[in-house]
Amino acid sequence: MKGTLSNVPIAKELDIVGARQTGRNIANDLGFSSVDQARIATAISELARNIYLYAKKGEITFQQVEGVAPVGLKIIAKDNGPGIKDISKSMIDGYSTSGGLGAGLPGVKRLMDDFDIMSSDEGTTIHVIKWLR
Amino acid sequence: MEKRLKNIILEHSDEIIKKWLEKLDQSKIAEYGETISQESIEQTNREFVNVIFSNIESDGGTDDLHEFSEKIVNLGWPLGYLTEGMQAFRSVTIKVILEDIGETNSNDEFLSIMEGVNDWVDPIKNRLINEYSHNWTNIVSLQKVALQELSAPLIPVMEGITVMPLVGTIDTDRAKLIMENLLNGVIKNHAEVVLIDITGVPVVDTMVAHHIIQAAEAVRLVGSQCILVGIRPEIAQTIVNLGIDLRNFPTKSSLQKGFRTALEMTGAKVVSESESEGDEIENILNSIEKE
Numbered sequence: 001m002k003g004t005l006s007n008v009p010i011a012k013e014l015d016i017v018g019a020r021q022t023g024r025n026i027a028n029d030l031g032f033s034s035v036d037q038a039r040i041a042t043a044i045s046e047l048a049r050n051i052y053l054y055a056k057k058g059e060i061t062f063q064q065v066e067g068v069a070p071v072g073l074k075i076i077a078k079d080n081g082p083g084i085k086d087i088s089k090s091m092i093d094g095y096s097t098s099g100g101l102g103a104g105l106p107g108v109k110r111l112m113d114d115f116d117i118m119s120s121d122e123g124t125t126i127h128v129i130k131w132l133r
Numbered sequence: 134m135e136k137r138l139k140n141i142i143l144e145h146s147d148e149i150i151k152k153w154l155e156k157l158d159q160s161k162i163a164e165y166g167e168t169i170s171q172e173s174i175e176q177t178n179r180e181f182v183n184v185i186f187s188n189i190e191s192d193g194g195t196d197d198l199h200e201f202s203e204k205i206v207n208l209g210w211p212l213g214y215l216t217e218g219m220q221a222f223r224s225v226t227i228k229v230i231l232e233d234i235g236e237t238n239s240n241d242e243f244l245s246i247m248e249g250v251n252d253w254v255d256p257i258k259n260r261l262i263n264e265y266s267h268n269w270t271n272i273v274s275l276q277k278v279a280l281q282e283l284s285a286p287l288i289p290v291m292e293g294i295t296v297m298p299l300v301g302t303i304d305t306d307r308a309k310l311i312m313e314n315l316l317n318g319v320i321k322n323h324a325e326v327v328l329i330d331i332t333g334v335p336v337v338d339t340m341v342a343h344h345i346i347q348a349a350e351a352v353r354l355v356g357s358q359c360i361l362v363g364i365r366p367e368i369a370q371t372i373v374n375l376g377i378d379l380r381n382f383p384t385k386s387s388l389q390k391g392f393r394t395a396l397e398m399t400g401a402k403v404v405s406e407s408e409s410e411g412d413e414i415e416n417i418l419n420s421i422e423k424e
Contacts, residue, residue: 017302020336038336038367039374045338046375093376101346103339107375 005062008048010079016048019060023075026062030073031132039111040073040130046104047077047126053098055081055124068113069131075112080123087119138230138249142189145229149222150182152229156221177208181218188257198257202264206272212265219258226250285311287318293325293399296388300333308344315348319357326395327352330388332363342377349382358398360384362391
């Protein structure tokens with residue numbers, strides 16, 4: 001079991017629940033603890049909601065990876081939306097352009113182990129990894 | 134021409150039904166047989182072909198189609214059963230008609246037979262598909278209504294104390310409903326304290342937290358207080374990781390603890406009956422001793 005495990009398109013609000021459920025099941029299969037499962041599910045929820053809110057359409061991909069630890073779950077959130085104008089600002093707690101809490105992206109960074117973000121006016125791709133320890 | 138074809142179909146109805154049933158047996162419908170009894174499939178197939186024929190006889194003026202597609206939806210069979218059935222009917226009918234007419238060398242005649250059969254088969258197929266999807270959307274919308282009724286109940290447990298247990302995912306629509314029910318309920322029940330129980334909420338992300346904070350703030354504005362209860366350990370950890378600030382309103386791990394706090398806030402207390410009885414007896418004994 002290696003490589004891409006699943007691919008969930010995000011186009012409506014209900015898809016966020018689908019992505020979360022898929023992610024939680026995969027995390028469970030890989031052997032993550034219930035606390036880590038909750039962290040992963042919450043991170044997916046934030047990423048998927050950002051796609052739905054700002055880009056309308058996109059997809060979440062789940063991959064099993066190897067690295068710091070033998071098993072890791074990599075989640076890729078990709079969209080072709082307008083992109084994030086100021087990435088450094090978006091990573092500050094309390095910064096939001098939509099009237100939300102502004103804890104989404106910095107929160108995801110704290111929930112997961114690795115965090116990588118690329119954004120241009122052609123879209124945004126976020127890679128996050130949680131290692132099984 | 135059309136009448137001629139119709140007569141041929143009706144004359145050979147037994148043959149068509151036989152061939153159709155054979156064809157259907159070979160097709161994918163047999164695969165459903167793993168979960169559905171052979172008997173039920175045969176019965177439904179016969180019903181299907183009767184519906185088709187009664188529609189051809191009456192030129193599509195019956196309610197059979199509606200009833201039949203409703204039955205397929207209720208049985209939980211896929212739409213493919215209907216489309217496959219109609220396709221099989223089309224090919225069987227054309228074959229039977231061609232055999233009946235005999236050799237045709239003219240392409241025009243062949244085409245007009247095809248068209249004639251399509252003119253019957255397609256409307257029936259379209260109506261079946263429409264009825265099927267209509268029934269399906271009907272079920273979905275009914276379930277939506279049923280879910281909405283379960284969505285955000287407000288339970289007055291004591292004078293001044295109400296509980297709102299939340300179960301399941303909170304999306305934007307539900308968040309609105311929660312807010313409305315909460316505020317209406319607080320005013321209607323004269324609640325001083327509202328306990329929001331999130332034991333059944335699987336994931337608390339920033340949006341859910343944001344909605345809960347807003348609801349609590351709105352409750353505060355109408356003069357009552359909110360206590361957030363049912364925070365499971367893993368949810369507590371994710372809330373801390375996310376950096377969500379819930380300092381402004383009291384939280385408790387369980388509904389039980391929250392309820393005790395709510396009682397204190399409304400000036401009530403839980404007193405065990407045996408204890409108070411014991412006190413009474415002691416009081417009586419004391420007063421006797423005094424005398």
